Amino acid sequence: MTIKQFEYKPLSHFSYAILCGNKIALVDPERDPDQYYKFAEEHNATIVAVFETHPHADFVSSHLQIHKETGAILYASKLVGADYTHKTFDDGDVVKIGNVTFTALNTPGHSPDSITIVATEDEDTALFTGDTLFIGDVGRPDLRENAGNTKAKRLDLAKSMFNTITQVFNYLPNDAIVYPTHGAGSLCGKNMSSEGSSTLGEQRKTNWAFNTNNENAFIDHLLDSQPFIPHYFGYNVDINKNGAANLKGSIADIPLKLNDALLNSDDLIIDTRIEEDFKNGHKRNSFNIMALEENHKFETWLGSIVKPEEEFSMVAKDYNHAEELLSRVAKIGYESQVKQIYTLGEQSWIKSSILDLKKFKENLEAYTIVDIRNQSETEAGKFFDKALTIPLHELRERIAEIPTDKPIVVHCAGGYRSAAGSSIVAHHINDVPVYDLGDAVNEYK
Structure with missing residues (x-):
């Protein structure tokens, strides 16, 4: 089998095409299927299967579109309760495509309906682990409390993840290649590597989850300091459960x-x-x-x-x-x-207030400084002792907390988020100037 990994960097998303002779199986495809069709044409092959490891929270999948346009069979766990035409794929189920055998493992932990796709040909084994096992980490278990129609408590899923890691993966060989659906930068985990693959043996040596044998310690570590949950995550779970247009x-x-x-x-x-x-x-x-x-x-x-x-x-x-x-x-x-x-076009558009850095540096007390970094970042340390901390994803809802007796300066860690944050604050507050510190924040790190 030939495995092609596709990466969509803005969402740190990996998807896969597995070439099995003149047939192709896809795993967790992104919204735009064009690249998969081009890959199929380049290899004079036909897409015959799409495996969904779970209903994704952070991106919309094209599985239903691919099914309609190619006739490919869609596979998902029966636990998904998928509303699109599909075949269930759970523990013990087997699909043979060319010389490659695909088997299912139920691997709950990130979600109650997560599966890992095991692909084998001769002595080669590939594991498509979805959001269950990442390189260097495992998937977060706290998304299904408020995301999607199928609810599951984070503590229950954390316990399921412990069982998945300590029991379900046990019999698989060390030389099996792990192919996750995300790398560093995704909000589906907290400490994953940017690497797109690894061996299971290497993960057993280096991934904290394989080296924490006490269930309580495992759960505490897994639940601690997970990133924030964007508004759209639950929405995407439901779209993927139904199948996108x-x-x-x-x-x-x-x-x-x-x-x-x-x-x-x-x-x-x-x-x-x-x-x-x-x-x-x-x-x-x-x-x-x-x-x-x-x-x-x-x-x-x-x-x-x-x-x-x-x-x-x-x-x-x-x-x-x-x-x-x-x-x-x-x-x-x-x-x-x-x-x-x-x-x-041409117009006297609204201009943003521009910060006089010299005046700012000389008299920080004359400004209300708003730190819009994430909670984990601000807990690690502030750049300005008296800064008001409101994470960017909460800014619109908490705008009333910002005093308006002084000019306001908004900062993040590098400038990208503060461009958004300062524009949000300026939209809501007209009484005083609102400034973006931008990349000048680097002088205060």
């Missing part, structure tokens, strides 16, 4: 307005241009969530700041960027919330 059809009718010159808008505007362009001029009601580079975690922050079913419009850099933006929004299933997408 065709990508191109779902974005085809979103209106595009080129060179728009209307300043006023009642819509919430998500302006995705670089911060310099945003600060030089933007529409009213705008939040600056940049989406021009792979390292811009646009999808994560869009789904953390904007709630599911909350309508918004977007500003793009240019026409080509507008097309790319629609695809990125659809990665988390938010395309149905987009009312319109704009590029900006």
Whole structure:
């Protein structure tokens, strides 16, 4: 078998195509299936199966679209209660594709319905572990309390994860290759490696989960200091349980307005241009969530700041960027919330207040400083002793906590989040200037 790993870096997502002669099985495909179709054409092969390790919280899968367009059989655990046409795939179930044998292991812990796909050919074994086993970590167990229709308590799932790691994986060989669905940067775990694969033997040596034999200690470590849960996670679980609509059809009718010159808008505007362009001029009601580079975690922050079913419009850099933006929004299933997408024409747009760094450094007490980093970051240490800490994903709901008797300076750890945070604060607070410290925060680390 030949295994092709695909990576979508903004969501730290890995998906897989397993070439079995002239047939292909996919594991946990992303929203846009084009790359899988191109891979199939390059190898003169047919996609015949799609395995879903669980209903994903952090991205929308294209499994239903692939089924409709290729006829591929969809496989998922019976515990999912999937609403799309599928075959159940649980402990003991076997699927033979070419010379490759696929078997299922129920591996609950991240979710109650998680499975690991075991692919074997001759002496080779590959483990597609979904969000159960990562490189260097295991999946977080706290997403299903409030995410999706199928609820499960974090303590119960943490206990299930302990059993999965200490019992279920026991008989598998050390030379089995582990292929997870996420790497570093995903919010589905806390300390995973950026590596895309490892051997099971290496994980048994180096992954804390295989080296914590006491159940209580395992659970305490697993539950401690997990990242925040974005608004969109539960929404995506339900989309994936039902099966998402065709990508191109779902974005085809979103209106595009080129060179728009209307300043006023009642819509919430998500302006995705670089911060310099945003600060030089933007529409009213705008939040600056940049989406021009792979390292811009646009999808994560869009789904953390904007709630599911909350309508918004977007500003793009240019026409080509507008097309790319629609695809990125659809990665988390938010395309149905987009009312319109704009590029900006000539207008005396709203300009952001620019911080005088010299004055700021000389008199920090003259400013209200808002630290919008995550809780784990601020617990590790503040850059400014008297900073008010409100994580970015909570900022809209907690804006009333920010005093307005002094100018406000917003900072994060490097500048990307503070561009968004300062634009949110400036939208809500008009009584005093609101500034973005930007990358100047590096001088205070």
